[in-house]
Amino acid sequence: MVVGNGIAGLTACDSLRSAGFDGELTVVGAERHHPYSRPALSKALLHSVQGSSEDGLRAHELPEPSHDATELLGVSAAGLDVDARLVRLDGGGELPYDGLVIASGSRAKRLAAGPQQDGAGGPHQDGSPRELTLRTLEDAILLKERVASRPSVIVIGGGPLGMEVASGCLAAGCEVTLVSDVGPLSRQLGEHLSDLFTSAAIGRGLRVVGGGKARLAHHGSGTRVVLVDGTELEADLVVTAVGDEPNVGWLAGSSLLTGGSLRVDSRGRLRPDIVAAGDVASFPTRRGVQRVPLWTSAIDQAKVAAVGLLQGDTAPEFDFQPYFWTEGFGLSLKSVGFTPVAGAPDYCEPGGSADSVLLRWDNPDGSGTAAAINYRIPVPKLRKLADGGPAALRPAAPARV
Ligand SMILES: Cc1cc2nc3c(=O)[nH]c(=O)nc-3n(C[C@H](O)[C@H](O)[C@H](O)COP(=O)(O)OP(=O)(O)OC[C@H]3O[C@@H](n4cnc5c(N)ncnc54)[C@H](O)[C@@H]3O)c2cc1C
Known part of the structure; x- marks a missing residue:
């Protein structure tokens, strides 16, 4: 059984099949969609002009799965009993397994979930969210709809996702302010590339504001962003891109978590009958055990973990070299x-x-x-x-x- 229907889950299914597994395969996926390209959500999809660029609007689509698994879509795993080998489902019912791939990915961190947010996480009076994030296809469609009326936008977070969202909003004709506590992209790429991207972004009209960590505060029909140095900013729309957190809640009590993280060995294993792959998993790299929440990392991990599940100690180990891409400005x-x-x-x-x-x-x-x-x-x-x-x-x- 595979829990999680993102790229790691899809790759695990395909890899199990190509490694010779011809038994019953079930995928439990919280989203109602077949797997799609998450990276496209903040690139072609966000940049495409509504009603025109068909390519951009469909760029997230992946070919139909061919692994012949039973797909339970729109269904979440709510718990795991490793001794009885049972996955408990949200809404009741449980499914037995012989081998399990955990590929439940991660979700967007929300700024309003933190302390001292003045209750700013609640919706506006008209029911629209005060803080948009971008993780799912639904998030992308909502963001695209909101951006179409060219609101002023504050993007909080200067990582690749924040920069891509800022670039997309700018391309849609919005006035965009990026709030970043360090040089945009410097945490991910270093100062040299940060300077290069930041100059290009400013050249295209992005306003970049430092001033330390940001918090959200209520402000009439809009949202106010307050920085540690006292700076206050307001905009019609606030989008946060402040990182992701692994979807491990359903594994509480399973005995698989170490200090809240799911740490696999060099073959993706947690136990001989359970492996994990993708954004949910921390795995050994030459820079220590860490999560590497990237698209090709999820694919590489899932390939190794699927074979690790079938072949145990004789399976190949990770030989991981990060690959990453981003676009904007x-x-x-x-x-x-x-x-x-x-x-x-x-x-x-x-x-x-x-x-x-x-x-x-x-x-x-x-x-x-x-x-x-x-x-x-x-x-x-x-x-x-x-x-x-x-x-x-x-x-x-x-x-x-
Ligand atoms: C907007 C955006 C742009 C990105 N751009 C890039 C990029 O340019 N380059 C790059 O390398 N990476 C990029 N990434 C990161 C990349 O998309 C992820 O690393 C990758 O999608 C991880 O795949 P995954 O299958 O591990 O997790 P996910 O894609 O998160 O899939 C996990 C799936 O499991 C489901 N799930 C969660 N909990 C449960 C449960 N309890 N039961 C059942 N199902 C569950 C989730 O709903 C989800 O569908 C981007 C991410 C985002 C959000």
């Missing part, structure tokens, strides 16, 4: 290797246009990180650059006899 970035990176890159190859560039950093731990900005390069080649440096990109000399 006219820039498109692909990055391979661990981030954030410190300092300026030690290799820089300009591309065909002013903002097209290929970069590489040597990390203190001996690994490399490569980034391509508006630079057309296949990901396997970018991996080569990260691993082997610029020499790895040169064609091999012809053999001499």
Whole structure:
């Protein structure tokens, strides 16, 4: 059985089948949809103009699953009994399993859930939410609808998601303020790339405000954002992108959690009969045990975990190298290797246009990180650059006899 119908759940099902599992497979998924591309929600979908770009509006769609599992969609797992091998379902009923893949992902953290929010998490008088987040297809559709009337927008959170939302709102014609307690993207990518993206964003009209951590406060029909340094901001719409938290609530009491996290071994296992993959799981990397809530990380983990479930100690272990991409403000970035990176890159190859560039950093731990900005390069080649440096990109000399 697989709990969670996102990309990790889908990949686990496909990988179980391709590793030879031909038994009964059941997927329990809280969302009513087949798996879709979450990354597209803040990119093509948000940027597409309503009623025109069909491509953008359908960019989140993935091919229909072909793993032939019984899909229970719109159904949540509410509990797990590891001794009886039973998953309890929300609303009653339980399902037995022989092997279990936990792929319940994560959800958006909400600012209003924190302390001292003056009860600002409640809806406006007209019932609309004061704080929008972007995690699900429904969130994306709501955000797109709200942005269509070109409200003023405050985006809180300077990570990739906050920057993509800000870029999408700006492209829709909104006046956008980004609130970030550190340089946008610096926590994820380091100062060099942060400066590059921030300049491009400001050049396109984004207002960037520091001033420390933000909190929300009630203010008539709008929402007020109050920063630690006393700055107060107001806008018609507030979107927060302040991180994600793993969906582990249903595992309370299962004995699988260590300090609230789901820590798997190098084959994705929690026990011989239970594996976990994707945003929900912390797994061993060369930078320690951590969650790496990225699309390809979820895919890579799910492939390993599915085989780990079937083959145990003889299954291959993780050999994980992060890959990540983001778009916004006219820039498109692909990055391979661990981030954030410190300092300026030690290799820089300009591309065909002013903002097209290929970069590489040597990390203190001996690994490399490569980034391509508006630079057309296949990901396997970018991996080569990260691993082997610029020499790895040169064609091999012809053999001499
Ligand atoms: C807007 C957005 C943009 C992103 N852009 C990028 C990007 O550009 N590049 C990148 O690398 N990553 C990006 N990410 C991150 C990436 O999408 C995630 O890392 C990836 O989707 C994780 O997949 P997952 O299957 O582990 O979890 P999820 O996608 O969260 O799927 C888990 C599923 O399990 C369901 N579920 C939860 N609890 C239960 C339960 N108790 N019972 C049953 N079902 C349950 C959830 O409803 C969900 O459908 C983005 C994320 C978002 C939100």
